[in-house]
Amino acid sequence: MFWSGSFIPTLKEDPQEAESTSHKLLLRAGLVRMLMSGVYSYLPLGLKVLGNIQEIIRQEMHACGANELLLPALQPLELWQKTNRDKDLGQVMFSFKDRRGRSICLGPTHEEAITDLVRSHVSSYRQLPLVLYQIQTKFRDEIRPRFGLIRACEFIMKDAYSFDQDEAGLNKNYEAMFSAYKNIFLRLGLKIMITEADSGVMGGKVSHEFMVPSQDGEDVVLSCPKCAGARTFNEVDSQDCPKCKTKMEKLNCIEVGHIFKLGTKYSQAIQANFSDAKGQLKPIIMGCYGIGVSRLVSAIIEQNNDSGGIIWPLEVAPFSVIILPLDVADASIINLAKDIYRQIIDAGKEVLLDDRDERAGIKFKDADLLGIPVQVIIGRSYLKDNTVEIKLRSSSSKEKIICPKDQVLAEIKRLANIN
Amino acid sequence: MFWSGSFIPTLKEDPQEAESTSHKLLLRAGLVRMLMSGVYSYLPLGLKVLGNIQEIIRQEMHACGANELLLPALQPLELWQKTNRDKDLGQVMFSFKDRRGRSICLGPTHEEAITDLVRSHVSSYRQLPLVLYQIQTKFRDEIRPRFGLIRACEFIMKDAYSFDQDEAGLNKNYEAMFSAYKNIFLRLGLKIMITEADSGVMGGKVSHEFMVPSQDGEDVVLSCPKCAGARTFNEVDSQDCPKCKTKMEKLNCIEVGHIFKLGTKYSQAIQANFSDAKGQLKPIIMGCYGIGVSRLVSAIIEQNNDSGGIIWPLEVAPFSVIILPLDVADASIINLAKDIYRQIIDAGKEVLLDDRDERAGIKFKDADLLGIPVQVIIGRSYLKDNTVEIKLRSSSSKEKIICPKDQVLAEIKRLANIN
Numbered sequence: 001m002f003w004s005g006s007f008i009p010t011l012k013e014d015p016q017e018a019e020s021t022s023h024k025l026l027l028r029a030g031l032v033r034m035l036m037s038g039v040y041s042y043l044p045l046g047l048k049v050l051g052n053i054q055e056i057i058r059q060e061m062h063a064c065g066a067n068e069l070l071l072p073a074l075q076p077l078e079l080w081q082k083t084n085r086d087k088d089l090g091q092v093m094f095s096f097k098d099r100r101g102r103s104i105c106l107g108p109t110h111e112e113a114i115t116d117l118v119r120s121h122v123s124s125y126r127q128l129p130l131v132l133y134q135i136q137t138k139f140r141d142e143i144r145p146r147f148g149l150i151r152a153c154e155f156i157m158k159d160a161y162s163f164d165q166d167e168a169g170l171n172k173n174y175e176a177m178f179s180a181y182k183n184i185f186l187r188l189g190l191k192i193m194i195t196e197a198d199s200g201v202m203g204g205k206v207s208h209e210f211m212v213p214s215q216d217g218e219d220v221v222l223s224c225p226k227c228a229g230a231r232t233f234n235e236v237d238s239q240d241c242p243k244c245k246t247k248m249e250k251l252n253c254i255e256v257g258h259i260f261k262l263g264t265k266y267s268q269a270i271q272a273n274f275s276d277a278k279g280q281l282k283p284i285i286m287g288c289y290g291i292g293v294s295r296l297v298s299a300i301i302e303q304n305n306d307s308g309g310i311i312w313p314l315e316v317a318p319f320s321v322i323i324l325p326l327d328v329a330d331a332s333i334i335n336l337a338k339d340i341y342r343q344i345i346d347a348g349k350e351v352l353l354d355d356r357d358e359r360a361g362i363k364f365k366d367a368d369l370l371g372i373p374v375q376v377i378i379g380r381s382y383l384k385d386n387t388v389e390i391k392l393r394s395s396s397s398k399e400k401i402i403c404p405k406d407q408v409l410a411e412i413k414r415l416a417n418i419n
Numbered sequence: 420m421f422w423s424g425s426f427i428p429t430l431k432e433d434p435q436e437a438e439s440t441s442h443k444l445l446l447r448a449g450l451v452r453m454l455m456s457g458v459y460s461y462l463p464l465g466l467k468v469l470g471n472i473q474e475i476i477r478q479e480m481h482a483c484g485a486n487e488l489l490l491p492a493l494q495p496l497e498l499w500q501k502t503n504r505d506k507d508l509g510q511v512m513f514s515f516k517d518r519r520g521r522s523i524c525l526g527p528t529h530e531e532a533i534t535d536l537v538r539s540h541v542s543s544y545r546q547l548p549l550v551l552y553q554i555q556t557k558f559r560d561e562i563r564p565r566f567g568l569i570r571a572c573e574f575i576m577k578d579a580y581s582f583d584q585d586e587a588g589l590n591k592n593y594e595a596m597f598s599a600y601k602n603i604f605l606r607l608g609l610k611i612m613i614t615e616a617d618s619g620v621m622g623g624k625v626s627h628e629f630m631v632p633s634q635d636g637e638d639v640v641l642s643c644p645k646c647a648g649a650r651t652f653n654e655v656d657s658q659d660c661p662k663c664k665t666k667m668e669k670l671n672c673i674e675v676g677h678i679f680k681l682g683t684k685y686s687q688a689i690q691a692n693f694s695d696a697k698g699q700l701k702p703i704i705m706g707c708y709g710i711g712v713s714r715l716v717s718a719i720i721e722q723n724n725d726s727g728g729i730i731w732p733l734e735v736a737p738f739s740v741i742i743l744p745l746d747v748a749d750a751s752i753i754n755l756a757k758d759i760y761r762q763i764i765d766a767g768k769e770v771l772l773d774d775r776d777e778r779a780g781i782k783f784k785d786a787d788l789l790g791i792p793v794q795v796i797i798g799r800s801y802l803k804d805n806t807v808e809i810k811l812r813s814s815s816s817k818e819k820i821i822c823p824k825d826q827v828l829a830e831i832k833r834l835a836n837i838n
Binding site: 001005006007009010029033035039041042043044046050053065067068069070072073074077091094095096098099100102104106113116117120121129130134137139141145153154175327 | 420424425428430454455458459460461462463465466469484486487488489490491493494495498509514515517518519520523525534535536539540548549556558560562572573610616777
C-alpha cells in the first residue's frame with residue numbers, strides 16, 4: 001500500500017477525548033475514529049490489525065474442532081424471556097419495536113440464539129459433541145462507554161459454544177478451549193493472568209477469566225505473591241489467598257477472555273434436549289467461551305508501546321514492513337523503494353510505502369507511531385555508499401542495521417519472517 | 420472437515436416457509452436458518468460461501484485501489500438529519516433512543532457516516548482521489564421481507580465510496596468500479612444484465628444496476644430484443660427502446676449491484692470540502708458503489724441449480740471436493756478416504772469428508788444437494804478392482820470418471836483446480 005492513496009490520518013497531538021494510553025495511540029496512529037460515544041469506525045490500519053487477530057483466533061478454534069457460523073444481531077426479545085435474561089441484562093440490551101410491532105433486541109451475547117438453533121437440529125447423542133463459534137458484532141447500551149475500544153457500545157467478539165452429552169465431554173471441550181486461549185494470547189504477544197472468576201449473569205459454576213494487566217484496566221485481579229494463584233476481585237472477597245493465606249495484591253487488568261461451564265441453564269430453558277444411548281431425553285450440557293476481539297486491539301497496544309508510539313508484535317502488525325524513502329523527488333531513492341516494495345509483495349506480504357513528500361523527521365515520527373516492526377530507510381547513505389538502513393521498531397532508536405543494497409531484501413525477509 | 424463433527428443440517432423436504440428456488444435450497448442444503456422473519460443465521464457452509472464471495476470482491480476492490488475500512492452499524496440520527504434522509508428513508512430505518520436519550524439508528528447504508536469521516540480528515544486536493552470501501556452488515560426494517568436472503572432485514576453489503584476533486588476524477592473511478600463489478604460477477608459464475616437506472620433516494624444523475632435475471636427476482640428490467648439495450652423498469656416508462664424504438668421486453672431480475680455518480684449531494688450537506696490547487700474551497704465530488712453480498716448467495720443459487728440441488732461454481736463453492744466413503748465400517752474404504760482427505764488438506768485446500776454411517780443413496784442425494792463441484796466416491800469398485808469414481812456435480816448424473824487409485828489425487832487436483 002502506498003501511503004498517498006491510503007487513509008492513515010495520524011495525529012501529532014493527543015486528542016482531548018482520549019482517556020488511556022491505548023485510546024490515545026488508537027486515535028493518533030489513525031487506527032480508529034469515534035462516530036459517537038462508544039461507537040468507532042475501524043480505519044484501514046485498524047481493520048488490518050483486527051483481521052490479523054481474527055485469523056489467529058480462527059486457526060486456534062479450528063485446531064480444537066470448532067465450526068464457524070454467523071448469527072444475526074437482530075433477535076426476537078421473546079427468546080430472551082425464556083431464560084429471563086431480558087430482565088437480568090436490563091438496560092444494557094438495546095431493544096425496540098419494528099414497524100410491525102415485533103419486540104426486537106440487538107444481541108449483547110448469543111447463548112439464547114445458538115441454543116435455539118441447536119435445539120432445532122440436534123436430537124440424538126450421535127450428533128454430539130458439537131462446538132460452534134462466531135466472530136460477530138455485539139451491542140451493549142453501556143451507561144459509561146470508556147477507553148476507546150475497551151468499553152464500547154458496538155464491539156466485536158468471538159463467542160464459542162460447546163454442546164455435550166455429559167460432564168466428561170464438557171470438561172474435555174473446556175480444557176481444549178482453555179489451552180487454545182493460552183495459544184491465542186501468546187501468539188498475540190500478550191502477557192496474561194488466568195483467574196478463577198464469578199459466572200455472574202451467564203450462569204454455571206466454573207469459569208475462568210483471561211486478564212491483561214494494565215494500569216488502565218477496569219477489572220481488578222487479586223494475585224498471591226507467594227503461590228501465584230489469582231482470582232477476580234469481588235467486593236465480598238476476603239483478601240487472603242485461599243491456598244496459602246498470604247495477603248493478596250490488587251492488580252488492574254483488562255478482561256480479554258472469559259470461559260464458562262454453563263451446564264444446562266440454557267438448554268433447559270429453551271428445551272434443547274437429546275436422546276441418549278438408552279433413548280432417554282436429557283438437556284444438552286453447554287459451555288461458552290468468549291474473547292473480546294476489538295478490545296484486544298487496545299489490550300495489545302497497552303502492553304506494547306513506548307513514548308514514540310505503538311510497537312506491534314509481528315503477527316498482529318498492520319504491515320510487517322514500512323519503507324521510508326526520505327527524498328521522494330530523488331529518482332534513484334524512490335525507484336529503489338518501489339523495487340523493494342514490489343519484491344516484498346511478490347513474496348506474498350503486504351507492505352506500506354511512505355511515498356509522501358514530507359520531511360524525514362515527520363516520516364520517522366509517523367513510522368514509530370504506527371509501530372510497524374521493520375522500518376526500511378532509504379536516504380543519503382544510499383546515494384553516498386549504496387547502503388540502506390533497517391531499523392527494528394522494538395529496538396532502541398539508535399540501533400540500526402546498515403545493509404548493502406544487494407542484501408536488503410534477504411535481511412528484510414529474515415527480520416519480518418517472510419519465506 | 421468431517422461431516423460428523425460439523426453442523427450441516429440438510430433437509431429432505433422443501434420447508435413450508437420457502438418462497439423461491441434459492442430460498443428452498445439455502446434451507447435444504449443447511450446454508451442458513453431463519454431466526455425471525457427477514458433475519459438469518461449463516462451456518463458453516465453458508466458462511467464459507469459468503470467468505471469466498473467476499474474474497475473475490477476484496478481482490479477486485481484492491482485492484483482498483485480501494486482501501487478497506489469498517490464503519491459502525493450504530494449511528495447518530497442527527498447525522499441523517501443533515502441530508503434529510505431520515506425522512507427520505509422513513510420507516511425503513513430502525514431507530515430508537517439509548518438509555519441516555521440519544522436518538523440512534525441502525526445504518527441502512529453509510530453515505531452520511533463515510534462523508535462525515537472524510538470531512539474530518541481530508542482538506543486538500545493533494546489528499547484526493549480517495550476510494551474507501553467496507554463489507555458490513557446493514558439493517559432495514561422491511562415491511563415485507565421475502566425470498567430468504569434476497570430481501571432481508573439484516574444483510575451484508577459491500578459499499579464503496581469515491582472522493583474526487585473534479586468530474587474527470589469521478590468518471591475515472593466510476594469506470595474502474597464498473598469494470599471491477601463486471602469481473603466480480605463473472606468470477607462468481609453469474610450471467611448479468613447492466614442497466615441504466617434511476618438514482619432514487621441516493622441522489623445523483625448517473626447510475627447503473629447490475630441485474631441477475633431470475634424468475635423470482637423482484638426487479639423488472641426492460642430489455643431491447645434488437646439492440647440489446649437495457650434499463651430498469653419504472654412505472655412511468657414508455658416501453659419502446661430509446662435507441663431503436665423497438666418494443667422492449669420485461670424480465671424479472673435480482674439486483675446485485677448498483678453504482679452511482681453522487682456528485683456533491685452529501686459533501687455539500689455535511690460540508691466535506693477541500694481546497695483546490697488555487698486555494699479555493701470546493702465540495703468533494705463523490706460516487707458510491709454497492710454490492711448485495713448476502714443476496715449474491717441467493718442469486719448464484721438461482722442461476723446454478725438443478726432438480727437435485729445446488730451446482731456451485733468452483734470459486735464460490737463451500738468446498739471444492741467432497742469425499743464419499745460408501746461404507747464407513749470398511750477399514751480399507753475409510754482409510755483411503757482419510758488418505759485422500761489428508762493429501763488435499765496438505766495441498767492447501769479444505770475438503771468435506773462424509774464420514775456418516777448412512778446409506779449410499781442418502782450420501783449421493785446430500786452431495787448433490789450441497790452442490791460441491793467434485794465428488795469422490797469410494798465404494799465397491801475400490802474393493803473389487805482398486806478404482807475410485809469421480810463425478811462432477813455439473814455433469815449429468817451418469818457421467819463418472821473411473822480412476823485407478825494411484826491416479827485419484829492428480830485427477831482431483833486437475834478437476835478442482837488445486838495446484
